[in-house]
Amino acid sequence: MAILYLAGAVLCVVLYFAFLKRFTYWESRGVLQYGYLVNLRELLLGLISYRGITEIIQTIYDAFPESRFCGVYQFSRPTLVIRDPELIKKVTVEDFEYFTDHINIALAQDSEPIWQKNLIALKGEKWKDMRATLTPSFTSSKMKTMFDLISNYAKAFVGYFEEHPDEVHSMQMKDVFGRFTNDIIATCAFGINCDSMRNPQNEFYLMGKDITSFTGFWANLRKVFTLLFPRLAKRLQITFFSKRATHFFATLIRENIASREQNGIIRPDMIHLLLEARKGKAREDSRFTVTEGVADRQEEKRKKEQLTDLDITAQALIFFLAGFDTVSSLMCFMAHELAVNADIQERLQLEVDDIMRQCEGNITYEALSKMEYMDMVVSETMRKWPSPVFSNRACTKSYTIEPEKEGEKAVKLNVNDPILIPIFAIHRDENNYENPTRFDPERFNRENKASVLPYQFIPFGVGPRSCIGNRFALMETKLAFFYLLSKFNLVVTEKTDVPLQLGKHAFHLNAKNGFWLGLKARTP
Template sequence: MWWIMVAVAVLAVGYWLLIRPHRYWLEKGVKQGTPGFILGDNWGTVLQKQSLAEMVMMVYNACPNTRYSGFYQFLLPTLLLKDPDLIKQITVKDFDHFLDHRNFIPEDSDPLWGKNLFALSGKKWREMRTTLSPAFTSSKMKYMFTLISQNGEQFVKYFLKNDENFITVEMKDVFTRFTNDAIANTAFGVECDSLRDRENEFYLMGKEATNFNGFWKNLRFFGYMFVPKLFKFLRITMFSKEVSEFFKNVVKSNIQSREKHGLLRPDMIHLLLEARKNGLKHEETEPLQDTGFATVAESEVNKNPKNTKAEITDEDITSQGLIFFFAGFEAVSSLMCFMSHELAVNPDVQTRLIQEVDETLEACEGKLTYESLLSMKYLDMVVSETLRKWPNAVGVDRVCTKPYTIEAKYPDEKPIHLEKNDIVWLPIFGIHRDPQHYPEPERFDPERFNDENKVNIKPYTYLPFGSGPRNCIGSRFALLETKALFSYILSHFEFVPVEKTQIPLVLSRKSMHLVAEKGFWLGLKRRSRI
């Protein structure tokens, strides 16, 4: 009889640990889909049967006509927010209940990861966001435009010197090289030319720092997710020692050189050194001209009313520079890849955009300026629609930092009581592909964002850079970088499909990022001049 008791005990423990967690939302009266055993709703991505975007669409559509629904990241219950008013309520009005992102890695386990703005929580996040916020205003973007423009001209000159009328290019490769050079220049004060010097140390270290493919990198993520204390005890870090030391030395030597020789550069290191020395504060009024429709406004809670000095260490500066690499290598370069693909397969859109670029450059006598770049309405429409169809992040989370109740609104609802550390999720990819918000969501149509139509877009249904005080601080930088590069490219080339171009584009199921299954292969066709 003893073995029967053991078997019953094992089954009971197994049910309690592995099956009952997937009933969490049902017991709270929240509708949910059908999570897979242990893997939850991540079963498709883990087994490489779905891309991450497909998983988001699956959970978004699992419970139609609901303001929210439940899904599971493995065994972790997560509340999916679908209603725009509810998203506003949680991310803006009641932000003080949802301050943080879920962070897998403790700060003391890997300071370079744990100190970046995305990973910080609570008071530390507030202090760093308030400190960094003035460095990302419109006026500061104009300050950095000179450096971004230099990299854009450098990029185009490389292809012009090939003296070929048609060049086949894998866009992800060349765009990551551009974003590497732009971020090295604007964040670290280092000049690179990664198209010519393809094995330069900065590019190789940046690529290593942002590469999260492969078994061991995934093991680190899952290890910190399920056994964080063990990984902390084993001193397993996200960044290799080589990467950490390289970036620390770059920042340290750069700061020493500036202080010794009194050098000034319009870059992030300079702005952060100013914040450390004299403090930064938001301008009283921001310029009316901004980087575009997709730009997220900075919340008042993030603004520093006084230019008080901030306690910023060299390690803090290095950490913020590294988060730029994450944004640049993946998010911004991916935006550029999808935009170039959409222009190639929608030649009517590209023709109209080229006309605007030509007219703008003619008006400013061939020299692109900050003001002229931001005056291009159709360029902004194209970028905005690219971010609608292919958002930088398929979803973003918030952690409940103190108990909160979502009150019932309809007869089939009841109050949902969220406890501290519960997770809510904004399914950005699903919202952007919802036909209720965007008719024919698979169609690439920049006209959605013309002056007449964009005013009818319901607030909180367009979230390429997140929502509320915890939105992406670098939205202006990403948009400026993208618009500048495409203006330079289209003044000399047009994007065209080639034999290796995948039409229609299919997302890879082997990557946690939004990337094309067969790469972003396109042709750069030199424009004829009359």
């Protein structure tokens, strides 16, 4: 009997060290941590869509109001959540060399090469080279070259509603704006002309919806399974992204590249830039600069491997993945806020009408850039409803967070330790914004804008790894609303949720019951 007790005791010790001890990782380092069992419960509730990812991160953030950071566990993986804006600046900008990469998405080797070669997933020197290659596509000068193209699409988009007045009384705006962003990306990144309002079943739009679907229990379960068990997922041929949609886009781009090279077609879009980079013609000089806040980072031009068709496909596809849902969601939230805040909508329309008169109906890039109230409304939408709920980094060199507050200890981070930046929670923190749930564009007027600290407002991420397409997203959004508000008022309908309830079936911000709004033609 004594032997059995001894064996049981030994087994308990073994289990403790083999399993439970890993969940004292942060506690043993003097970091306040979210209780593991509570942490696991939240993750499981999120998996079955009982909790939304936004709600889970907000709960963790609120649990440590006086701390600059706290520890959590992504199942068994320790993750440091950074709450303090100054520490965010230090980690993502000032000490960027220690946190150059995003957290690795553990897909099995070669199982989804299109994902593994895109800008977001690339690491170290490969990321720097690709970022330098793509950066010229998103400068102000390049935005100007695409301005008329996007403006014409926005005009045609609004023109559809003028042609079909019977359809605008109550619309699911997620579908409406999704079609618009689909067409913009199709032409600017893929060189394809689409009209998804007039041709709603076009293949490009349907495949785009397929590959960007991050909602629903089974879709989430499939994605989580590929992340937790990448090798098994590869054997079972379970992929993170839809095989059918991935094959469609890969074939589309491969044929597009072949056609351009065979026929000498030149079109000012992303594929053209990448083809020029493959020929060694993309860089205008030997250095590039990434600027964010107080940090300027210059990287020497390095000898690089030649871009393959797969590299080009990966970048075009990530542009679609990053821009399709995030930008359409931004437009949906902005439309909702304008519909329920009629005074704000009216003031914005006054600015739209004024610019329309000045430009005699043909807005220019410069005129759009000078629309102050438009910028205030868009900025406040991104504050209250940031499309990326969080951002992340992986520690790439051993790093120590030095103590600054009473009771803190030095925290050493090892290579591959993950860091999570809770963007939504930071934007909703009363210490950062007064009455944060209220929609108030005046937070971003000339006088108040200076009081918003840079690292309290991070809708596009932060540091050199922030969103490369932020100018594109803003221009696309502003043009859509410029033309829409010049012709229509956004109004609530019987299906409109007021207040808006967030959905729990996605990895990103979404409305539980959809974004139902109506359009009412403005009287001349």
